Amino acid sequence: MLEAISYIKEQLAQRGIPIALHRFKKVVTRSGQNRYEVPAYNELLFLTNAPELPLRTKIISDTNIIEIGPEHAYSESLEEFSGLVAIVLPNNLTVYPVLEFIQIIL
């Protein structure tokens, strides 16, 4: 099992990026709203629960864009986002997900 915090610390150390603060951040979604925006300027967001998100959920940021597909079901990789992060959910969901990130403030 990948240990997320260790991985993030190690990777940012390799890139020479100092961390001012790291903490958890949740985006709670609800019916009636399909698009959510999270401003993440001067910070990094690492998505930690990609396997639990509905298929075809899109996460669009200045530095990375993903669409959740079957390949994410068993993936332990951490996707990184920065800038303005937009989350677009597919239509007709029965269960609305909670997106969990590790937020790194630079």
Place this chain on the structure above:
Amino acid sequence: MAYISYHILQLKVESSGQTIHINHKIPAYLKRCTGFLVKHTKGLKPNAHLPEIGWLNLQFNNLNENAIAAVVACPAHLEVNDCYDFQTLDIQLKPGALLCGIYTDTTPISSFSPYHISVYLRCTSLEKDAYNTNPNADKEQPYSDSFYQEDKLC
């Protein structure tokens, strides 16, 4: 004296809304990136100028420097397009570092057909005034600099 080299990154977009992840190693002999130009090179043939066919975001030096965020346009088919204005950058390149980023297609679906874009990076392969007559210069210069110094002396 600096040698100018143009390093070209070509991206092929095959489906509407496609996102291309870029992970490209810039050759180690390139020392500094001084400009960039993004152009549609092949594929789309719109009747009128398309102000936006995609977004490009590039990070230099192993994700350390987020330097390019650009909207890519496409001129009308048969329009004379001889504009080669490089936008200025000033990035010291780490040898062998990765250039990472994304390109996302936003072409209107009615105008879409598979196309290519090219990212031209204007780089210098040596620092300005890197040459000197110091006999110990080889010991003080990193490998790639000394390589070019020998090359010039020959």
